[in-house]
Amino acid sequence: MRRVFGGDLLRLAVLLTALATPSRVTAQQHDMDQPPPDQRQYPSLKISGFGDIGYSATHLPEGAKGFSLGQLALHMASELSARVTFFGEISFSARSDAGTGAPPATGFNAEVERLILRFDHSDQLKVSFGRYHTPINYWNTAFHHGQWLQTTIARPEMIQFGGRLLPVHFVGALVEGAVPAGGWNLNYKGGVGNGRASVISRAGDPGDVNGDRAWLANAFSKPDRLYGLEFGASVYGDTITLASSRQFSEQIVSAHVVWQKEDPEIIAEFANVRHDEIDNPSVMWSHAYYIQGAYRLPQLNRKWKPYLRFEHVGVNESDAVYQGVLNLDGITTGVRYDASSFAAVKGEYRNWIRGNDTDRNYGGFFQVAFTF
Amino acid sequence: MRASRSLIAAVLPAWRGLALSLAVLVATASPRMQTPPDIAVVVNATVPVDGLTIAELRRILLGDREFWTPGARVTLLVRAPIARERDAAIKTVCQMTEAQFRQHWIGKVFRADTATGPKIVYSAEMALDQVSRVPGAIAFIEGPVTSKNVKVLKIDGKSPGQAGYALR
Numbered sequence: 367m368r369r370v371f372g373g374d375l376l377r378l379a380v381l382l383t384a385l386a387t388p389s390r391v392t393a394q395q396h397d398m399d400q401p402p403p404d405q406r407q408y409p410s411l412k413i414s415g416f417g418d419i420g421y422s423a424t425h426l427p428e429g430a431k432g433f434s435l436g437q438l439a440l441h442m443a444s445e446l447s448a449r450v451t452f453f454g455e456i457s458f459s460a461r462s463d464a465g466t467g468a469p470p471a472t473g474f475n476a477e478v479e480r481l482i483l484r485f486d487h488s489d490q491l492k493v494s495f496g497r498y499h500t501p502i503n504y505w506n507t508a509f510h511h512g513q514w515l516q517t518t519i520a521r522p523e524m525i526q527f528g529g530r531l532l533p534v535h536f537v538g539a540l541v542e543g544a545v546p547a548g549g550w551n552l553n554y555k556g557g558v559g560n561g562r563a564s565v566i567s568r569a570g571d572p573g574d575v576n577g578d579r580a581w582l583a584n585a586f587s588k589p590d591r592l593y594g595l596e597f598g599a600s601v602y603g604d605t606i607t608l609a610s611s612r613q614f615s616e617q618i619v620s621a622h623v624v625w626q627k628e629d630p631e632i633i634a635e636f637a638n639v640r641h642d643e644i645d646n647p648s649v650m651w652s653h654a655y656y657i658q659g660a661y662r663l664p665q666l667n668r669k670w671k672p673y674l675r676f677e678h679v680g681v682n683e684s685d686a687v688y689q690g691v692l693n694l695d696g697i698t699t700g701v702r703y704d705a706s707s708f709a710a711v712k713g714e715y716r717n718w719i720r721g722n723d724t725d726r727n728y729g730g731f732f733q734v735a736f737t738f
Numbered sequence: 739m740r741a742s743r744s745l746i747a748a749v750l751p752a753w754r755g756l757a758l759s760l761a762v763l764v765a766t767a768s769p770r771m772q773t774p775p776d777i778a779v780v781v782n783a784t785v786p787v788d789g790l791t792i793a794e795l796r797r798i799l800l801g802d803r804e805f806w807t808p809g810a811r812v813t814l815l816v817r818a819p820i821a822r823e824r825d826a827a828i829k830t831v832c833q834m835t836e837a838q839f840r841q842h843w844i845g846k847v848f849r850a851d852t853a854t855g856p857k858i859v860y861s862a863e864m865a866l867d868q869v870s871r872v873p874g875a876i877a878f879i880e881g882p883v884t885s886k887n888v889k890v891l892k893i894d895g896k897s898p899g900q901a902g903y904a905l906r
Contacts, residue, residue, distance in 0.1 A: 412854065414847070443853040448811060453850035482850055488808035507849055515845050544802065549793065551802070588802070590793035593833065628838065668835065707837055737844055 409452070411444040416737050418513040424729030428720075435460045436733070437527075439479065439511035449487070453496075455480040457511055478571075479511060479535070490543040497569065500536040501555050501584045502600035504622040504635055514735040517631065517660045517671060517702055519712045523679050523694050524637060524654035528567050530691050531654055531679065532618065532637060533602070535569035536561075536582070549590040553598075557582045561604035562616075566687060576613065580604035586622070594627040605644070606687055613644040614687050628662035628671065641687050650685040654678065660702075671702040673714075692721040700731075709736040776898035777826050777905040778883050779891045780869050781876045786810070789892035792904055796831050798876060801846050801855075806874055815865050815877035816856040823862075823878040826905055878905070 418436035422429065442454040457477050464473040484494035499506045506525050509516040524531050538559020545552050560570030561580025586598020602618040620637035636655040642648070656677035663670045679694040700714025712735065717728040779795065781787070785806055790798075797803040804812055817824040819836060828839045843855040859865040865877040870887040883890050896903045 410854070412847075414844070416848075441848055443847055443850070445853045451853040453853070480850065484850070486804070486811075489803055489805045490808075508845070512845070512848050515841070515848065546794075551797070590791075593793070593796070627833075668837070704837065707840055 406445075409444045409446050411442060413440060413442050414737065415440045416512045416514055416735070418733055418735040420519065421732040422729060423731075424727060426725060426727045428727055428729075430462075436513060436735070437511055449485060451484050451486065453480060453482040453484070454478070455511065488543070490545055492542050493539070494542070495539045496537070497571065498536045498538075498540060498557075500533045500582065500602070501540070501557070502582055502602045502618060502620050503532055503637065504596075504598075504624060504633065506532070506534060512737065513733065514708070514710055514737045517673050518658065518675060518698060518700060519714050519731050519733040519735075520698060520716065522635070522654075522656040522658075522675070522677050523696065524635070524656060524677070530567045530688065531639065531652070531681070532620075533562050533569065533580075533604070534567070536580070537569045537571055538580070547587075551588045551590065553586050553588070555582070555584040562606050564607055564609045566606060566608075576605050576607045578605035594625050596622075596624045596626060598622055606641075608687065612686060615642040615644060616640070616687070628660065629664070631658075631660040631662070631671075631673075633658045641682075641685050643686070648684075650682040652679075652681045652685060652688060652691075654680065658698075669704045671704070672700070673702065674699045694718060694720050708738065709734065773906065774822065775881055776903050777823050778879045778898045779876065779893055779905065780866065780879050780883055780888050781891055782869055782871075782873050783887045783889050784810075784873045785876070785889070787891065788889070789895060791894055792831060795893060799827060799831055799856075800842060801852050804852065811874050813872050813875040814856040815859045815868055815875055817862075817865065817878065818858050818860055823880050827878050830905055 416437070416439045420430070420434045420436055422431065422434065424431075438458040440456045442452070442456075444452045446452055455478075457479050458474045459477065461471055461473060461475055463471045465471065478497065480497055480499065482494050482496035482498060484492055486492045499510045501507050503525050505516070505522055509521070513519070521527065523529070525534065527534070536557065536559045538557055540555055540557040542555040543553070558579050558581050560574040561578075562568070562575075563570045564575050580603065582600060582602045584598065584600040586596055588596045599619070599621040602616075602620075604616045606614045606616050608614070617640045618637060620635065622633070622635040624634075625632040634655070634657040637653065639652045641650045641652075654677075656675055658673060658675035660671050660673035662668055663672070675698040677694070677696050677698070679692075681688045681691045681693055696716060696718030698714055698716045700712060703711045705711055712733045714731050715728070716731065717726065719726050779790065787806060794803070798812055798814060799816075801814070806812060816827065825836075828834050828836060832839060832842075834842065846852055847855060857868075859868060859877065862879050862881060865879055866883065866885040866888060869875040869877045870885045890898065893904050898905070
């Protein structure tokens with residue numbers, strides 16, 4: 367009996383040890399569980415994902431209250447040959463109108479966020495087709511649905527999910543590449559696509575709403591001499607056709623400067639949007655910017671990272687394209703704690719004014735975010 | 739005076755013993771305190787470069803450079819976590835922690851910049867074997883490189899073992 371009990375203890379100890387030390391195995395499995403390169407097979411589908419759960423409490427009612435499920439984003443990448451690659455991303459988002467209407471709305475929205483087929487010729491030339499995160503905003507492409515990837519809980523207002531200030535998604539074709547350029551490491555992207563749908567927060571997934579394609583150009587540098595620095599600029603042009611059939615010419619210029627190391631981490635972005643109604647010349651400008659700083663504390667195993675962000679959105683009130691989009695001035699401060707290599711806990715305080723002649727609002731927010 | 743002489747006579751042997759023990763300890767410990775061997779950057783013999791700068795090596799390690807030349811794709815082999823070769827590459831070349839390196843690659847794949855992260859190898863022998871067989875492969879090896887069909891790259895113009903070699 368005693369021997370059996372001892373054996374159970376041994377098994378329990380082995381089990382606990384196995385449970386307590388999964389991180390290294392998991393780490394290898396997450397990004398590198400692949401056959402040896404000389405045994406590569408195609409297609410090589412790999413699925414990963416991101417998820418988050420939040421809690422919020424605000425002074426004035428705005429947005430979700432209490433606990434809320436964030437997006438569950440599934441990301442797929444598959445090499446179809448040595449030079450052809452498929453990328454896909456599907457998100458599931460909780461609906462606030464679940465169960466209402468006829469037929470009743472489902473509990474979650476499923477959305478094809480990205481679907482890209484890319485042909486790689488070289489570092490200097492890659493051509494792709496599909497649905498992208500519009501590469502005219504650093505945050506939009508660097509983090510997007512990966513809440514775990516971003517330091518803060520909330521995205522900047524200028525590029526919120528479902529936001530209308532900047533086009534979040536882009537359906538079309540992209541040419542991209544990078545050249546060393548004497549250590550400046552210049553990267554470029556050029557694209558043509560459908561642009562915004564008549565509901566301007568949507569991309570033109572089923573087709574363009576008018577005969578004018580959207581276009582974009584983006585360039586950024588990551589100089590060797592200042593390793594960690596990235597800076598760049600973008601331009602975007604489109605013709606918007608609203609549901610009312612009013613048409614507007616849209617031009618966006620944007621710029622970003624990022625210090626990518628974590629001691630400190632600095633991200634600053636600016637975007638200026640010009641709308642000009644066709645057949646009724648009246649130019650309207652709107653703009654938005656934010657600056658965010660964070661610092662990975664060297665103590666306590668480098669798990670803590672406090673941060674601070676200022677942001678501003680200034681919308682031209684007479685711009686019919688941005689009807690319902692409100693001005694905003696806000697400050698966000700918080701701290702991120704990396705509980706493991708793949709999970710983070712974040713807590714933050716926000717203070718903001720949305721719209722003119724409104725009361726200042728503030729609130730506390732909490733999030734657990736992870737990748738798998 | 740006599741008392742102090744007897745005290746010295748009593749203590750001296752103990753000091754001699756202690757000094758002898760320390761000498762033995764230093765002599766046996768000194769091999770362990772030698773600097774570890776340099777870490778060689780090894781590529782398949784078909785790779786059309788003989789040397790890289792640290793900045794170029796960093797771009798490969800971070801996935802910013804995916805091709806040696808048009809058509810010749812880089813296959814990055816990295817040792818599993820804990821290995822000294824991996825630590826040296828991440829800390830010296832990328833100036834990152836293990837967690838930052840991992841997050842960088844998760845983000846890289848997520849942004850659709852690349853379909854896969856570095857390939858893991860579990861020993862120097864496995865790394866050399868793969869490098870010798872996969873065109874475009876690159877790996878970090880501690881110790882002697884004896885395999886055929888591979889070559890050791892100069893880093894910032896220096897070979898492993900030379901003074902000022904960056905990867906130690």
